[in-house]
Structure formats: structure tokens, C-alpha cells
Amino acid sequence: EQPAPTAPADHLTLRRGAARVLIDNWTGSSTVPSRTLYPHQWSWDSAFIAIGLRHFSVRRAQQELESLLAGQWADGRLPHIVFNPRVPYGAYFPSPDFWQSSQAGRAGGAPASPETSGIVQPPVHALAAWLVHCSDPAESDRRGFLSRMYPGLTAWHDYLLTRRRLADGGLAAVIHPWEPGMDNSPCWDRPLARVEPADAFRRADLANGNPADRPTDLDYGRYVRLAESYRAANYDDRTATHRFAVEDPAFNALLVTSELALARIAAHLGRSPEPHTERAAQLTRTVVDRLWDDKSGLFRARDLVDDTLIDERSVAGLVPLIIPGLPTDLVNALVETLNGPGFRAPATDLVPSYDLTGPSFDPKRYWRGPAWFNTAWLIERGLRTHGRHEDARRLSRAVVTEAGRSGFAEYIDPATGEARGARNFSWTAALALDLLH
Ligand code: 9WN
Numbered sequence: 001e002q003p004a005p006t007a008p009a010d011h012l013t014l015r016r017g018a019a020r021v022l023i024d025n026w027t028g029s030s031t032v033p034s035r036t037l038y039p040h041q042w043s044w045d046s047a048f049i050a051i052g053l054r055h056f057s058v059r060r061a062q063q064e065l066e067s068l069l070a071g072q073w074a075d076g077r078l079p080h081i082v083f084n085p086r087v088p089y090g091a092y093f094p095s096p097d098f099w100q101s102s103q104a105g106r107a108g109g110a111p112a113s114p115e116t117s118g119i120v121q122p123p124v125h126a127l128a129a130w131l132v133h134c135s136d137p138a139e140s141d142r143r144g145f146l147s148r149m150y151p152g153l154t155a156w157h158d159y160l161l162t163r164r165r166l167a168d169g170g171l172a173a174v175i176h177p178w179e180p181g182m183d184n185s186p187c188w189d190r191p192l193a194r195v196e197p198a199d200a201f202r203r204a205d206l207a208n209g210n211p212a213d214r215p216t217d218l219d220y221g222r223y224v225r226l227a228e229s230y231r232a233a234n235y236d237d238r239t240a241t242h243r244f245a246v247e248d249p250a251f252n253a254l255l256v257t258s259e260l261a262l263a264r265i266a267a268h269l270g271r272s273p274e275p276h277t278e279r280a281a282q283l284t285r286t287v288v289d290r291l292w293d294d295k296s297g298l299f300r301a302r303d304l305v306d307d308t309l310i311d312e313r314s315v316a317g318l319v320p321l322i323i324p325g326l327p328t329d330l331v332n333a334l335v336e337t338l339n340g341p342g343f344r345a346p347a348t349d350l351v352p353s354y355d356l357t358g359p360s361f362d363p364k365r366y367w368r369g370p371a372w373f374n375t376a377w378l379i380e381r382g383l384r385t386h387g388r389h390e391d392a393r394r395l396s397r398a399v400v401t402e403a404g405r406s407g408f409a410e411y412i413d414p415a416t417g418e419a420r421g422a423r424n425f426s427w428t429a430a431l432a433l434d435l436l437h
Contacts, residue, residue: 014404015436019056021408021429022049026060027084030067034410034422036208039091041068041082044181045427047124048374052430054135055437061132062145065125069152071116074109075237076159078125078152079116080178093204094224100231107236118235119176119227122251123160126153126258130265146265153262160255161279163237167304171247171286172255175240176226180248180316182353182367183223184215186360187301187312191244194305197221198228212364213420246310249291249299250319250375256283257322284325292330293317297337313342313355314367315375321382331386338379339391345414349398350376352414363413370411370420373399377431396435403432 025031030041031049038045046068053061071082079101089095096115099105105118129149133140140146160172167173174180177188201224205214215223226244233240263276291299293309298317300309320326321334337343342355350371354361362368376399383392406412408428410421 010404011400011436014400015433017404018052018408018429018433018436021424022053022056022426022433024424025426030064030082031426032084033426034424037205037410037422039087040084041071043068043078043080043082043121044124044374047128048377048427049430050128051131052427052433054132055433058132058136058139061135062140062143065129065132065149068125069149071111071114072152072156073105073111073116075163076155076157077108077120077163078123078156078159079110080119080121081117083115083117085114091204093202094227098227098231101235104231104234107234110235118230119179120160120164120174121179121181122254123156123258124254125156126261126265127254129153130261133265133268147269150262150265150269153258153265157255157259157262157279166242166245167247167307169286170304171252171283171290171302173242173245173304174248174251175230175242175245177219177223177244178227180246180251182250182314182316184219184365185312185314185316185367186354186358187248187310187314187316188244188246189312189360190310191246191303191305192219192222194243195222195225198224209421213366213370215366243305245304247290247302247304248316249287249301250316250378252283252287252291253299253320253323254378256280256287257324259283260324281325284323287320287323288327288330291317291320294333297333297340312360313358315343315351315353315372315379318343318351319375319378319382322378322385323382324385326386331388335383335386335388335391345371347415348402348412348417349394350402350412350414351379351395353411356414363415364420366411366421369414371402371414372411373403373428373431377435380435399435400432403428408432 032039033042033045046064050061050064071079083096099117101110101116102112164172177183198221259276259280263273267273293300299320342357345352352371353367354369380392380395406419407423409419410425
């Protein structure tokens with residue numbers, strides 16, 4: 001007699017566990033990334049969270065994105081944090097009294113409320129909005145979801161491609177290491193070395209996180225200095241000068257993908273998709289021209305202060321696999337890099353955030369080596385986009401297995417699978433849930 005297959009029961013338990021995390025982290029209008037470490041709403045987290053939420057509550061998934069857009073500035077910027085007024089300032093640093101968006105952000109048209117940060121995060125939102133729509137188009141149309149989202153999402157992309165295009169013919173630039181969402185990546189070590197660290201600030205993260213898993217005080221001093229100087233310029237991109245200005249491959253690849261999602265949204269609303277498809281095609285060429293590094297077999301970040309490619313290999317350089325129009329030889333090279341010694345984590349099959357053989361690799365410390373679930377999800381999608389189904393299935397299985405085994409950890413040690421950072425982390429649960437469907 002054949003033994004009964006066990007996978008469906010495991011998957012049911014996992015789905016329930018993942019949904020439980022998202023339910024527990026729901027605040028009534030959005031989801032916190034983590035109850036302990038991140039008690040407000042974060043920009044790219046919300047996009048990933050909506051992608052998971054749509055599987056058990058399309059309504060909540062829509063609300064997640066709508067509440068994020070309520071923090072949008074008049075210049076189109078979508079802030080990286082929308083603060084919850086009910087949470088005490090001491091629970092997270094930097095809090096609203098640091099950013100002062102409703103005062104210092106006037107030049108950019110920050111809302112009078114809610115309070116927000118002044119910087120941004122990667123543009124995953126149009127992709128998320130489209131995926132949320134697709135999971136229940138009738139309900140989406142009934143609520144006018146896409147027609148309400150489209151103007152804000154278009155303004156967001158316009159902001160990135162006007163105010164944040166810092167080099168002629170360049171890409172959207174990030175001006176703070178929090179913006180690409182991979183805060184202490186070794187890619188930022190060299191550009192950050194130019195920044196004099198601030199000394200008067202009080203971190204809140206160490207009360208809830210293990211110092212060995214988190215950025216160092218020196219990094220934080222530099223993050224604070226950069227944010228303070230942007231605030232001193234009233235977050236005005238027309239007048240601010242930047243000691244940190246970088247074109248990041250993952251950030252721009254997500255912009256391409258989201259621009260293609262905007263094309264679909266436009267077509268669904270009876271508008272012309274062409275401005276979006278043209279922009280996506282042009283951006284794809286620019287990403288390749290400006291960031292591809294044949295020698296390393298991946299994309300690298302461009303430091304705009306000295307106009308050079310940063311000599312570090314990180315997972316951000318593999319994320320452009322998600323771009324549908326990528327030339328085939330580059331797809332082949334990326335897949336080879338992904339399966340090579342630098343990025344194939346033997347024990348977990350996940351993708352480390354930084355080259356396993358690189359000089360700055362650290363298996364525990366945040367974006368300097370640990371494997372994260374959002375980047376794995378993006379790469380899995382990229383593999384499928386390019387017909388690499390076997391590699392995609394392997395990665396998808398790894399995401400689901402390791403998410404469950406780690407208690408939906410924020411990130412894991414890529415060599416041992418040991419959970420690091422926060423547990424019950426929202427995007428880990430959301431993206432595992434998505435891959436289980
Ligand atoms: C700063 C919320 C965010 C993620 C980022 C991750 C981390 C914040 C922090 O947490 O950054 O934005 O305080 O460390 O690096 O990707 O969006 O989950």
C-alpha cells in the first residue's frame with residue numbers, strides 16, 4: 001500500500017501559520033513588519049505583505065496599499081515609513097520627531113498627517129497592486145481599486161524618474177542606505193566611508209534585536225547624518241546635495257517591473273499602456289548599459305559621486321532577473337552566478353544577501369550575508385519569467401521550508417538555516433503564503 005502523501009497537510013499547517021502572523025501583525029488598516037522591531041508601516045514591506053494578504057483577504061490587501069498611499073507627498077514620493085500615531089516615539093528610532101515630515105517636508109508637499117519619513121524604498125507597489133487585482137478582478141473593479149491607485153502610482157514613478165534621476169540619462173538614484181532596503185550591504189561601505197558619523201542619537205532596535213544581527217553603531221551614525229542633512233534641505237531634491245548617491249540594480253529592476261504592471265493597469269482602465277511599456281524598455285536598456293558587469297556575472301551598483309561601479313557582489317545584482325526583457329545571454333549569466341559558489345547556499349538552497357566567498361561576508365549580520373525571503377521571492381519570479389522552472393521550483397520549495405522552519409524569521413543564516421533577526425516577520429509569512437498558492 002502506498003503511504004498517504006504528507007505534503008498537503010504540511011502545507012495546510014504552514015498556510016495557517018503564515019496567515020496567523022499576518023493577522024497578528026494587522027493594526028486595523030495596515031500591517032507592521034514586526035510587532036517588536038518595526039511597529040509602523042514600511043513601504044516595500046507593505047507591497048510584499050499585500051501580495052500575501054490577497055490569498056485570504058483581498059479587502060485587507062487593498063487596504064494595505066491604500067493606507068500606504070495615504071502618506072504620499074504632493075511631489076509623488078512614497079515615504080519609506082508611515083508612522084502610526086498610537087505608537088510611542090521611543091518604540092522605534094528614528095521616530096516622527098526626527099523626520100519632522102509635516103514641517104520640514106513642506107517643500108515636497110508632505111501631508112499634514114500622517115507623519116512619515118522623508119526617504120523612499122524600492123517601488124514594488126504597482127506590481128503588488130496588479131497582483132492584488134488579479135486575485136479577484138470582480139471585487140477589485142467593484143471597489144474601483146485600480147482606478148483609485150493608478151494616479152498615485154504613476155506620480156510615484158514620475159517622482160523617481162524626474163527628481164531622483166541625478167545623472168544625465170541615468171537611472172533612479174537612492175540617496176540613503178535605507179532607500180534600497182538593504183541597509184548595511186557591503187556595497188555601501190565605500191560610499192558611506194565619505195560620511196562623517198553623527199554621535200548624538202539613541203537606537204531603539206537593540207532593545208529588541210541581537211546586536212550581532214544588526215548594523216553597527218558606526219553605520220547608524222552615518223545613516224543619521226545623511227538623514228539629518230536631507231532634512232536640513234527640507235527634503236527638497238532640487239536643492240539638496242548628496243554625499244551618498246547610488247544607482248542600485250534591484251531598485252531599478254523593480255521600477256521596470258512595476259512600470260510594466262502600470263502598463264497592464266492602464267490597459268485594464270481603458271488607457272494607453274504605451275507610455276509605460278516604452279519607459280520600461282528604455283529603463284531596461286539603461287540598467288544593462290550602466291550596471292551590468294560581465295566579469296562578475298551580475299549587476300553592480302553605480303556610485304554617482306565618482307561615477308564608478310562598486311566592486312561588491314550582492315543579491316541586489318541578481319534581482320534584475322525579474323526584468324522580462326533582459327537579453328538572453330545576461331539571463332544565462334545570472335542563472336550561472338545564482339547556481340555558483342557565491343550565491344548557492346548549500347544547506348538551505350536560499351540566496352545569501354552577499355557573496356558567500358566575498359571578503360565582507362558575515363552569515364549573521366543583516367544584509368551582509370544572511371538569506372532573506374523577499375529577495376528569494378523576486379528571484380523565483382525572475383526564474384519563472386525566463387522559463388527556468390526547475391530552478392524556480394527549487395527556490396520556491398526552499399522559501400516555504402525555511403520560512404516555516406525558522407518561525408517566519410526576518411532572515412536566516414544561509415549556511416545553517418538558523419533563524420536571525422525578528423520572528424513572525426510579515427513579509428516572510430506573506431511571501432511563503434504566496435508561493436504556497
Ligand atoms: C530601516 C522593515 C525594514 C525593511 C528593510 C530592512 C529594515 C529598517 C531598520 O527593516 O530596515 O528602514 O530599522 O533596520 O532593512 O528592508 O523594509 O522591515
